[in-house]
Amino acid sequence: MKSINLYLLLLMSLAGPLASKAQERVSNDTVYIPADIRTGDPLPPDGNTIRLQHMLREKRAAYPGKTLAIIFTQPGTWYLDTTLVITPELANGNGSIVFMPANTGDSITLSGGQPIKVKWRRWKKGIYKARLDLPYNFDQLYINDEQQVRARYPNYDSSAKHYNGSAADALSPERIKTWKHPQGGYVHALHKGEWGGYHYRIIGVNPDNTLQLEGGYQNNRQMGMHAGHRFVENIFEELDTTREWFYDQPDKTLYYKPAPGTRLSKASVVVSRLLQVIALKGSADNPVRNVTIANLRFAHTAPTFMDTREPLLRSDWTIYRGGTVLLDGTEHCTIRDCEFDHNGGNAVFVSNYNRHALISGCHIHDAGGSGICFVGNPDAVRSPLFEYNESQPLAAIDTVRGPKTNHYPDSCTAYNNLIYRTGTIEKQTAGVQLSMATNISVLHNTIYDVPRAGINVSEGTFGGHDIAYNDVFNTVLETGDHGAFNSWGRDRYWHPDRRTMDSLTAAHPELILLDAIYTTQLHHNRFRCDHGWDIDLDDGSSNYYIYNNVCLNGGLKLREGFYRTVENNVILNNSFHPHVWFKNSHDIFRHNIVTGPYKPIGIHYWGDEIDNNLFPANTALPTETDKHSVSGDAGFVNPIAGDYRVKAASPALRILFNSFSMDSFGVVSPALRQLAKKAPLPVLAQQRLLTTSETTWLGARIKNIETLGERSAAGLPDDNGVYVISVPDNFPYQLQAGDVILKVGDTAVEKVKDFLNTYSRQGDRREKLTIFRNQRLQIIGPQG
Template identity: 55%
Template sequence: MLCGFNAPGQDIYVATSGNDANAGTLSAPLKTLAAALARVRVRKSANVTIQIRQGTYYLNEPLVITPEVTHSKVVTIRNYQNEKVVLSAGKRITAIWKQFSGPIWMAQVEADAFEMLFVNGKQQHLARYPDYDSTARVFNGTAADALSPAITSRWKSPAGGYVHALHSGEWGSFHYKIKSITNGTPELEGGWQNNRPSPMHPKERFVENIFEELNAAGEWFFDQKKKILYLIPEPGTDLNKAVIERSDLKHLAELRGTTTQPVRNVTLAGLQFMHTKRTIMEHYEPLLRSDWMIYRGGAIVLENTENCLVKNAALTNLGGNAVMFTGKNKKSGIIGSHIYQIGSSAICFVGDSSAVRSPAFGYEQFIPVDQIDRTPGPKNDHYPLQCFARDNLIHDIGRVEKQCTGVQIEMASEIRVSHNTIYRVPRAGINIGDGAWGGHVIENNDVFDTVLETGDHGAFNSWGRDRFWHPDRKTMDSLTALHPELILLDAQKTVIIRNNRFRCDHGWDIDLDDGSSNYHIYNNVLLSGGLKFREGFYRTAENNILINNSFHPHVWFNKSGDIFRKNILMRPYFPILVKQWGKEVDYNLFPNENDLKAAQLNGTDSHSIAGDAGFMDSEHGNYQVRQGSPALTTGFQNFPMNDFGTRIESLKKIAAKVQYPVLLNAELEKNMHEMTWLGVKIRNVQGLGDRSAFGLPDEKGIVVMDVPAQSLLSASGLQNNDVIITANQEKADNIVRLEGIRQQINWTGRMEVEVMRNQQKIRLTLNLK
């Protein structure tokens, strides 16, 4: 009988005012998407479109689309004529609010436990210690005493509270549920959200969902036993008139096929997805030997699909991941979407570990050599292939979980990540977790304000802890020398990183870490953190511009095959444990003769030269070089400077803009003599008078003029009239050099300096954050 409701060729319409007994036409729409999918199942036409009228649709369960629903049809689910359509994983709370005590209000709410609450569209904060601080760098506020007896002794019923903390190495975060606290000692459940086990960070931690910490506007607590919701509203909010919503479901839409029968040709277009639950305490799966554990879910889940698309969507106010491509997905992707204010990662392409030969699942694990499967490539096709993320705007993600990223690629092949704008992220903007199986193209992205809450990472980050890689360097050296055929068993296809603009002020702009192999990196503008190559093979970096920074080769292999050529540098190389300098390091432009000569002592750069690159308009982000630039004589070629990030006009209008750094070059050194640096007023040493007054060996260094009592550097022991002469074991001849050194190591949070004080040399450790 259902097939009689719609004639072939007609669209199916849904409206909040509809009725599921209706015909599903524009004038007689259905009420629910579940009913619309039931109509799709029995339709005989090859193309079916579900048109959704404006409004908010609170789903009782996720939309599940399987091959049995689509029956090989081309199915589109979209908003009608650009009307605003919200699919909510939450529930509307309608209750009578009464004043409880002071600023705290209360209401009886019949609901199971929930952890996300929204008032007039704005997320509120679970009662927490310390209080939410929008300006705090980590977790919007942390405290070393968050679990101290002095704090926990004031909690009457702490069970059900949460502890959130950074990894001790700042490599992501851990999350725990409080089971009990006995004699000041907490019993915690959790800590499985990171694949590099460690204690929680001693300082960067906070607790939440504790009634006694309900003391600030915008905070709330739900008593599950009494079914009472407590809330301190923000000034001017009438709770009895406000729209109040809570989270309820983990997922909103699931496209779930099988490896033999994928979901094909389904498009979700023009929809807004909101209010999913937090998933930090769900099952997390290790992603091989990367630092990642992951929950294979999100507001939208695509599992075993082909030619499926998320288009022009908005995903916001989510508790966990936004879009998860898991398992066997081919030619599926997401384009033109806005993802912001979410709990974890934005877009994930994650294959199944069954496709990996000789997999290992922890940093310290290694399959014995005689047991390694020597067959190249994947074992099966249960992984994303030729999928894509294009023209998306991604920002303010990882609000709960810090081991997250704008785009994650793991156990996948030929993923194209292009023209995305990504910023304000706690860790990497784009992350590749392993070498399996390469072929990705990362191009024309604009990625900045990255690694804001963690450390030792990059705007782009990768790992390559593949079959050849061993956690003990001596073992790995001998292994790769004896069995070089192991190196590219997983990293079969070259990963291309081109025409991007990256900025990381707390790490590297591009960080190829632990075994990352088979990369070609060219035509990129690196605005702050430079380029790092660690422990890998067959990587070529050419024709890149490294603003205020340089090349960071770390722990290279003999016969690595690495190439670094025709790049523009503004600092000397920063090698760590490099004895063999790869296949070719040459034809680069250094900022001065001293840096060039230092490089040539390594036996590299015989054809490199020194000089000012001569950028056309660095103040406005045009780093093309002028005619006659010495860079052009090295073989460097100009490339476009106006094609970074999303091309969708509506997204470009609302996207933040990257800040272009002041060039720390010879001209600035000549003209800048005084500045405020990390809150401290400093100036260059000037003339024989300063040399005599401060007892200096020469007329170089930085005079500390004024150290405010509350500044970080005052707490580090820096005093007025100190003269900084070295930083990070480098000569700090002037304030521009000092700032250049700081930018190299800012992510570490500290800087070792040598100062002259009362004509004596003193060593200090300066806290930078």
Template identity: 55%
Template sequence: MLKWLLTGCMLLALHAPGRTQTRQIYLSPAGNDNYPGTKEKPMATLQAAQQRWRQLRAQRADQPVTVILQNGTYHPEQTLVLTPEDGSLTITALAGQKAVISGARPLEVKWKAGADGIYAASVPAAVRQMDRLYMNGETQVLARYPNYDSTARFYHGTSADALSPERIKTWKHPRGGIVHALHRAEWGGYHYIITGVDSAGNAVLEGGWQNNRQMGLHAQHRFVENIREELDAPREWFFDAEKHMLYYKPQAGQVPPSHIEYASLSELIVIKGTETKPVKNVTLRDLQFTGTVRTFMLTKEPLLRSDWTIYRGGAVLVEGAEDCDISHCFFNETGGNAVFVNNYNRRVDISGCHIYKAGASGIAFVGNPEAVRSPAFEYNHFVPYAEMDFTKGPKNNDYPKDCAAADNLIQYTGETEKQSAGVQISMSSQIRVAYNTIHDLPRAGINISEGTWGGHLLEHNEVYNTVLETGDHGAFNSWGRDRFWHPNRRTMDSATTANINIVLLDAVETTVIRNNRFRCDHGWDIDLDDGSGNYHIYNNVCLNGGLKLREGFFRTVENNILLNNSFHPHVWFLNSGDIFRHNIVTASYKPIQVKKWGEKVDSNFFPDEAALKAAQVNGTDAHSLSGDPQFIDFKNGDYGVKPGSGALKAGFVNFPMNGFGTRIQSLRDKAAPVPLPPALFSQQSGPQASISWKGATVKNIEGLGERSATGLPDEKGAYFVTVPAGSEAEKMGFRTGDVLLQLDGEKVNNIKDFLGIYQPNAWRGRLKATVFRNQQSTAITLSK
């Protein structure tokens, strides 16, 4: 009776008219859910606070509620689900304090030292699995082969023998081991669970559904984890679920802490409504999200004809919401996606956030395939034209529209899942991606999976250090395998010639890419692949990889700057309607199977007369010009051109060389430096020419001294003066003192030749080369 009276009094106090503080609820990790939720007597959990704010809204639904988290880490036992009755709500940290919402469970253990420096601790039987282990706030390494190597390009270390029968023989209990591998063509990756061993000694695997272009595992780039016998390096751990034992190998001379944490939840907050009953006006602000499990085995659902499958989840999952914001939050090493905006959503914004080392994608906007007319789900799948719905646009509203990702720093994502992106867009409309800094990712920084339904605006982004672990991709990548698209080119040619309107059935609105700066060293800076259509691309700086247009329609590319690379038109349609004009290119065009050069390719600026004439032989660029573009300050990244530049006479117009990436200074300070090109490669032909390339110093051969030192009969070739141990150039196959003489079947006389051959072909990898090494010609294959 007394408890009821006290609760009633607290509620009366909370609802007393004129008391604005009653619309605030305070939480603290040291709080108590029986407290009233004041600053002095805070509650402890979000779930208990949810009951309180629902009571407040029931009294005054017109007044918003603010939940204020005081300093500390919150460990919810279950995901907080916000429904339509939770609208007009802000969850935020107390000003100046750090509030962490962690999906990890704390655990106290007692360690006993064992052989080989490995400690063991018993774990309560209620703990049935561990996916990620934390000590002193740091993620530890699940026992693996090969061992973790922070300098390795792929998966922090891979080996061809990771699944060899000889290695498997050394494992007593391989069941439950986890296999990660790149796709055979390096289009993303695969993940498997070992379920047993067959009579030939090979692992029996379950999984591999994480890629929508099935071709099998990469022969070299694979590794295995969660095997007890592979626990042999500092910071590695293994959990024996049957024996309830945890094993850990600390650094030499150290003892593991008794307080540990292990990941438990896949989602921390879910905002879930519907189109008819959306969740409205929810803001998550100044919060940190961490400690979620990896979700790679849940990544099963194929997207429309792209190379992706997805898991519709994330540390924060938003579905059926309107006018909701996730702002200034820190997503710290989430196991899967950081933020997933799923199906029907309108005006959902993610802004000012820092997304660091997400296991999968940073931010994803993905609609429901039931909103798509005549959907097809794999590259070779096709709905026959006779059975196709030719109604333009979506079938219903179950997709994100008018949403945005702005002013975020997204870095080092795709830690586990390589078919991922900084920002992913699929089956959505009018998504704005603006002022984001996105860098160090295994695949694209920004990816659009298909044309449904266009109207996106990508502007003022800084995207670099991309496609670091995969291939045939770009800093920006898109596919356009929409309704019109057919895997048989002749069938598609006939259909689009008969009715050009079918190419815009799904790509209804023009997607604009403007005022961005992109860099990709293992593919293209801008890559419009397989039928991508209805794009307007202008005022972008491409720092290294150039721009590719493949098999699409109605792309206008104008007033862009393509440094140390060029324009890559691939297998165009006869009636593509493409336009390429007023651009600055710094190498010859690189066409592949182009019979008709679109509606207009003209009034561009080339680096020299030879490149211009090579284009004019194909019937393009009658009014284009060539020469030194006269960049204002190439070394410091100002690629505007000086008055009097021939580029201006060709129709190029200067645009601002700043305003790329997040405008929030605290986030800019956390970003890695942008690798600006040190020199314009097309001008590296003189004897003094020297460049820094993938960590190596490369120069032209100069004089008898260098001829004598290398043993060359002449002064031809690209001389690798120094190739530091561990540099990317060394990993590709070069050694100090090498002189590159031939690449991809073409002679290399100097740096200019080398880069002119390498740059447009970097996406292919495994280029055949001839180097002069130890006084003789040696054939090598350059890996990526």
């Protein structure tokens, strides 16, 4: 865990005894200063944030070199009128700044919203309305500090899997026809392949009652909206149930249908306004140093889904480079023991140059975006590309190893954080996100109830991460083809055409680790994904050491990449999924306990070592690999209680498996452990081979798309099509293994049966085939 314990002790001693009086006082090297901002009432004319910044400048000038402890003297909510920006002149080696409550246990909220005073009057159908003349629009409404639901179709349903309610007819002309003025409404939809989501603003209606939209840039793999998983909001006519609201900005009127028992005359009303509450803004040459934000609650920030547009290299992501708290150009800054509650975008964003940032002990939940993001600047990457299908010739590739600038997070830590229900609005999100960063420690976090990955690594730049002792479960709940832990590795050598990449990496293996320069270690974690893989190393993920992990359900997948060593892991109710490996991958899979046969797809080469693994009893051992592997009952100590250490007589000892601790996953602080959900443990069952649709056609072996692995390997958005397993020489079509046949002529085919029937009806005409290859549609004709 590096030096994290010493660092935490240092921070605790820095805070010292908290001030209990409102007046300024000096204690040792710390100056305790009451925050000069007000609560609850309308803002003063000069603005409270500006006043606080002026006070900081004055106190820094008066007390150079001392710690300035900005204390919030009264429990309650403190509303800022603009983002509080801390610049290097306030914190640059001339003493620290600490933000904290005056008294231990005080509940202090820093709000990104604004309180408003409204006079409600009954309207109709249980709906109330109030005049509200604001100089800005807003996207979230809080009544008595509880987030309400903007008028939407379909209605909010907490039990619905996607978006708390989605419907194919949300954009039907019949429904659109019932809306008088939908301009300013929004469409939210999953990506067609379920790889995240899209968001659009409605700007008009066409004569045929279809919508004019702007947006859709929130996903870096453009394929269009999902046909069914979509909903609309901010439409007046859809205000039809309790807790829904609508703000008519042109008419300056707020409409709201309260839940039974709500006393609106006494209710507090807050609207979202700021995208960020606190921003530490420095640079690599002039960083903000030694700022600590401790024991505060952050709430009510505005959603950022229409600002999420910056692509992250060749991952599937776009981002908004900001969060409720932003660290941009900092050194030795800390966010400790804070709560991030119902904010509209990312909770914490560590952007560009940062060194030794620490986010620890935080309770992050119900965020519209991600939990914690560490994201560097593309100018730190040599030969960067930004979309999956982009490529560059060898002559254009910068072959200098490592980063180009220092504009990225390095040696930063996310430790002991409880993160759940993130991605409530945006679906291309993660509990913890890493991109263009190095040596990031992600330790002892508990992450669950998220729409996509719990922990995501966007590309190989620049590796060296230590991801350990995390408990990650209930993941990939709304999307697909992903994992509880997910990574990509589409680095500078990457090419969307596999044959081109095979030739390039065989001739120039030195390209492979130009970006992934340090080994990322993934160890002592417990992962569970019921809608994908527990551990998913996707396209090109390279330079990983994966050991001492427990995979509770989804198995472990290694798609094409290089230099992955996987050993001493426990894989329950599933197995190892190797997909389309390179000839020179140098992959190793050894000393693992698997509970089913391997599930290879497109494997012609088996890496450096696949051996000394334990398979279930009565399972035939692989013939191409595992010459020294054995089968038998693993003999777990107490699987019902989640103890997967092995007993003294276990055959796992014969393959040199070493038991490891099963009680050190997730958060460590008692308060967070008490709040955290428990990971659902599996009922162990030996895996059985699936029945298969495999058959032959003109000598080629074909089958249905039957597994998530086959769909992922082909890059398909759904399970439709005919998967080509192998093709004999002199075949009448230019097919390759791994192709997926989608059409014969103009006729779509979803399964092998459809394909064979359609093809036989063509007689000797030999129609062209529409296929999916290298994640692109192609049309091929018969040869000769």
